[in-house]
Amino acid sequence: MENLSRKLILITNDDSVDAPGIHHLAECVRSLGDVYVVAPAHPHSGQSAAITVSSPLRINELPPRTEGVRLFTVNGTPVDCVKLALAAILPRRPDIIFAGINHGSNAGVNVTYSGTMGAVLEGCLEGIPSVGFSLLHHSMKADFTLSTAFVAAIAAEIIEKGLPQGVCLNVNIPARVLPEGIKVCRAARGRWTDNYQRYLDPQGIPFYMLSGRFINDEPDADDTDEYWLSRRYVTVVPVAADQTAVAAIKSLAGRFSECADS
Numbered sequence: 246m247e248n249l250s251r252k253l254i255l256i257t258n259d260d261s262v263d264a265p266g267i268h269h270l271a272e273c274v275r276s277l278g279d280v281y282v283v284a285p286a287h288p289h290s291g292q293s294a295a296i297t298v299s300s301p302l303r304i305n306e307l308p309p310r311t312e313g314v315r316l317f318t319v320n321g322t323p324v325d326c327v328k329l330a331l332a333a334i335l336p337r338r339p340d341i342i343f344a345g346i347n348h349g350s351n352a353g354v355n356v357t358y359s360g361t362m363g364a365v366l367e368g369c370l371e372g373i374p375s376v377g378f379s380l381l382h383h384s385m386k387a388d389f390t391l392s393t394a395f396v397a398a399i400a401a402e403i404i405e406k407g408l409p410q411g412v413c414l415n416v417n418i419p420a421r422v423l424p425e426g427i428k429v430c431r432a433a434r435g436r437w438t439d440n441y442q443r444y445l446d447p448q449g450i451p452f453y454m455l456s457g458r459f460i461n462d463e464p465d466a467d468d469t470d471e472y473w474l475s476r477r478y479v480t481v482v483p484v485a486a487d488q489t490a491v492a493a494i495k496s497l498a499g500r501f502s503e504c505a506d507s
Contacts, residue, residue: 252278252404255339255368257326258347259360261288262307262318266346269389270378271311273396274343277404280311281339283330286318290349294363297321302329323364331371341404342368345378345416346396348387352379352417352470353433353459356484362415369413369486374403376413381474382420392418395427395479415482419474427479433469435461 254274258267262284271282286305289295302325307316317334319326327342347361356362361377368375378396380387399416408414415432418424438457445451461471470480 249337252340253335253337254278254280254404255327255330255335255342256280256282256284257323257330257342257344257364258284259289259292259323259344259364260348261285262316264288264348265385265387266348266378266380266389268310269393270343270346270396271314273393274400275311275313277401278340280314281317281330281335282311282314283317283319283326283334285323285326286320289322289360291358292322292360292363293358294324294366295322295360296324296328304329304334323360324367327364327367327371339373341400342373342375343378343400344368344375345380346389346392346418347377347379348385349383350379350381350417350474351377351415352381352474352480352482353435353461354437355459356415356432356482362484365413365415366484366486369411369484372410374408374413376400376403376416378416378418380418380420387420391421391423392479395424399427399479399481409483411486412483413486415470415484417470417474417480417482419477419479422477424479425477427481428470428473429481429483430468430470430473432482432484433461433466433471434463435459435471 302321305318309316319329344361344364351359365375365377440457441453442456473480
């Protein structure tokens with residue numbers, strides 16, 4: 246029988262069930278409650294809040310890879326994992342959702358594209374405190390051990406005290422260093438160059454692969470995640486699920502009322 250006095254923790258990611266980061270995250274938080282990992286069967290990086298609408302989704306329970314942690318895969322996206330976990334896997338509604346630890350940065354504008362943060366925003370929309378963790382190292386051989394204390398501390402804080410309604414967290418962790426501390430800040434404004442490299446397949450037919458680099462439009466601003474990550478701090482960016490630009494409503498309402506009168 247389930248121990249209802251313990252917190253129920255759901256973990257997912259976008260790098261797939263085989264990514265070391267998700268199992269490190271489970272290890273970091275397993276002492277804080279009953280942990281279920283529900284992860285994509287295959288990588289889904291860069292798919293944001295995509296959901297599967299025209300293909301059947303299947304759930305498969307695997308032998309545990311972390312002691313005391315139940316492990317499931319879904320042949321879909323990170324958001325599919327959250328939705329199916331709530332609908333068909335978990336014994337009850339989770340107290341918290343964690344995503345990650347992502348292999349690679351989700352700082353700045355990356356939150357828009359991230360499958361990790363897509364899952365976090367889905368949890369936020371469900372009214373469940375949700376946090377995404379990312380390590381600034383893309384390799385599947387990345388060392389997560391230097392992040393352990395920070396991940397565990399942030400997780401424990403949110404489990405104990407929750408989050409404001411409609412707010413989730415995007416946590417990024419510098420790689421290959423012991424972080425200096427934690428900074429709560431805003432996301433840096435920037436963009437990707439979005440270059441595409443052209444190649445030829447064996448039949449001589451061209452195809453394209455995404456490349457490019459991130460351009461920070463405000464490198465000297467000292468209140469952004471990119472600034473503090475470059476100085477070896479863990480960054481915590483509060484993210485709102487409601488993307489309404491409230492400050493623009495009044496001015497736009499005036500403009501469109503003039504259009505209607507003309």
